[in-house]
Amino acid sequence: MKIGIVCYPTFGGSGVVATELGHALSSKGHEIHFITYQQPVRLNTLKAHIHFHEVNVPKYPLFQYQPYELALSSKLVQVVKKEQLELLHVHYAIPHAYAAYMAQKMLEDQGIYIPFVTTLHGTDITLVGSHPFYKDAVAFSINHSNAVTSVSKSLKVDTLRLFPIKTNIQVIYNFINVDFYKSRQPPCERDLIAPKGEKIITHISNFRPLKRVMDVIKTFEIIQDKCPSKLVMVGDGIEKNKAKLYCKENGLEDKVLFLGKSNEIDRILCFTDLFILPSEKESFGLAALEAMIHKVPVIATNVGGLPEIIQEGVSGFLLNVGDYKGMARQGLELLLNPQKHDDFKNQAFEQAQQFDLKRIVEQYESVYQEAILKKTY
Ligand code: GMT
Numbered sequence: 001m002k003i004g005i006v007c008y009p010t011f012g013g014s015g016v017v018a019t020e021l022g023h024a025l026s027s028k029g030h031e032i033h034f035i036t037y038q039q040p041v042r043l044n045t046l047k048a049h050i051h052f053h054e055v056n057v058p059k060y061p062l063f064q065y066q067p068y069e070l071a072l073s074s075k076l077v078q079v080v081k082k083e084q085l086e087l088l089h090v091h092y093a094i095p096h097a098y099a100a101y102m103a104q105k106m107l108e109d110q111g112i113y114i115p116f117v118t119t120l121h122g123t124d125i126t127l128v129g130s131h132p133f134y135k136d137a138v139a140f141s142i143n144h145s146n147a148v149t150s151v152s153k154s155l156k157v158d159t160l161r162l163f164p165i166k167t168n169i170q171v172i173y174n175f176i177n178v179d180f181y182k183s184r185q186p187p188c189e190r191d192l193i194a195p196k197g198e199k200i201i202t203h204i205s206n207f208r209p210l211k212r213v214m215d216v217i218k219t220f221e222i223i224q225d226k227c228p229s230k231l232v233m234v235g236d237g238i239e240k241n242k243a244k245l246y247c248k249e250n251g252l253e254d255k256v257l258f259l260g261k262s263n264e265i266d267r268i269l270c271f272t273d274l275f276i277l278p279s280e281k282e283s284f285g286l287a288a289l290e291a292m293i294h295k296v297p298v299i300a301t302n303v304g305g306l307p308e309i310i311q312e313g314v315s316g317f318l319l320n321v322g323d324y325k326g327m328a329r330q331g332l333e334l335l336l337n338p339q340k341h342d343d344f345k346n347q348a349f350e351q352a353q354q355f356d357l358k359r360i361v362e363q364y365e366s367v368y369q370e371a372i373l374k375k376t377y
Pocket of ligand 1: 012013014015017092121122123151174206208210281282283284285286287
C-alpha cells in the first residue's frame with residue numbers, strides 16, 4: 001500500500017508511535033510518506049520505501065495565527081496526487097483529522113478517493129480536544145474519519161464519554177519491537193551514573209504538569225534516604241525548573257541528573273533499576289512499555305491506560321495519583337529485595353512482549369484494507 005502518515009514530529013509518544021509504525025510498514029514493503037512540518041525525531045529517511053514531505057507555513061504579518069491546517073490540507077492534496085497515495089493515517093485528532101477531512105473533500109472534487117484513519121493518542125481527547133473551543137471540530141473529524149483507532153481501552157471509554165461519537169473506535173495498543181530488543185546485548189554503562197554501585201531510578205516525560213515530576217522527586221527523596229541511589233530525569237518542559245530548584249534546596253543536586261531531551265533512551269533504560277511514572281492522566285504510557293522491554297519494573301499511577309500495560313504486583317505497582325509515599329514504599333520493596341526485584345524485572349519483560357510490533361502492525365494493515373475497500377462516496 002502507499003500510505004501517507006501525518007504526526008507531530010517532536011519527542012512525544014504519538015510521534016514516536018507514528019514513526020515506528022512507518023518503519024515497520026516500510027519493512028513489510030509498504031511505501032510510506034511522512035507529511036509534517038519537520039522530520040520526525042526517530043525517522044531515518046535513508047531507508048527503502050520511506051519518504052518525507054515538509055509542510056511549510058508561510059509567515060504573514062497580517063495573521064496573528066498562521067493557518068497550519070490550511071497548509072497541511074493543501075500539502076496532503078498535492079502529495080496524495082503526486083505519489084498516488086491510497087490512504088492517509090493521521091495521528092492525533094487536532095488538527096490532523098480535521099486537515100485530512102478537508103483534503104479528502106478537495107480530492108473528492110477531483111474524482112479521487114482517499115480514505116483516512118485517525119488514531120487517538122490521549123491529550124488530543126482528554127485535555128485539548130474536549131475544550132469547548134475545539135470540541136465540535138474534534139467530534140466532527142472523528143465521526144467523519146473512515147476508521148478510528150485508540151491506543152487503549154481507557155482512551156476509547158474517555159472518548160465516548162467526552163464526545164458524541166457515532167463511529168466505531170477500535171482499540172489498537174501501542175507497541176514495541178520485541179525482536180530488536182531480544183537480539184541486542186548492549187553493554188550497560190552503569191558506572192557513568194552510579195560509580196559507587198547505587199541503584200538507578202529513571203523518569204522520562206515532557207515535564208508537563210500532568211506528569212507530576214515533583215512526585216518523582218519526592219518519591220526519590222524518600223528512597224535515597226534508605227537505599228543509595230541516583231535519579232535520571234530525561235526530557236524537558238515547564239516543570240523542570242521547579243524540580244531542579246527543589247533538588248538544589250533539598251541537598252539532592254548531586255543525586256539527580258537532568259539529562260534533557262535524549263536520543264539515547266535505550267542506553268539509559270539499559271542501566272535503570274526502576275522507572276517512575278506518576279502521571280495524573282496517561283492514555284497509554286509508551287515510556288513505561290519501553291522501560292518494561294528493558295526489564296525495568298514500573299511504579300506508576302492507576303490511571304488511564306497504565307493498568308492495561310502494567311500488572312499490579314507483577315511487573316510493577318500502581319498507586320493513587322499523588323501518593324508519592326506509597327510509590328517510595330513499593331520502590332524500596334523492590335530495590336531492597338534482590339530476588340523480588342529480579343522476578344519483577346523478568347515479569348516486566350514478559351509482559352512487554354504482549355505488545356509486540358508484529359501483531360500490532362497486522363491490526364493496522366487490516367484497518368487500512370477495510371478503509372480502502374469501504375469507499376464512502
Ligand atoms: O504524554 C504526552 O504528553 C505526549 C502525548 C503525545 O501526544 O505524544 O502522549 C500521548 O500519546 C502517547 C502515545 O500514544 C501515549 O503513550 C501517552 O500516554 C499519551 N499521553 C497522555 O495521555 C497524557
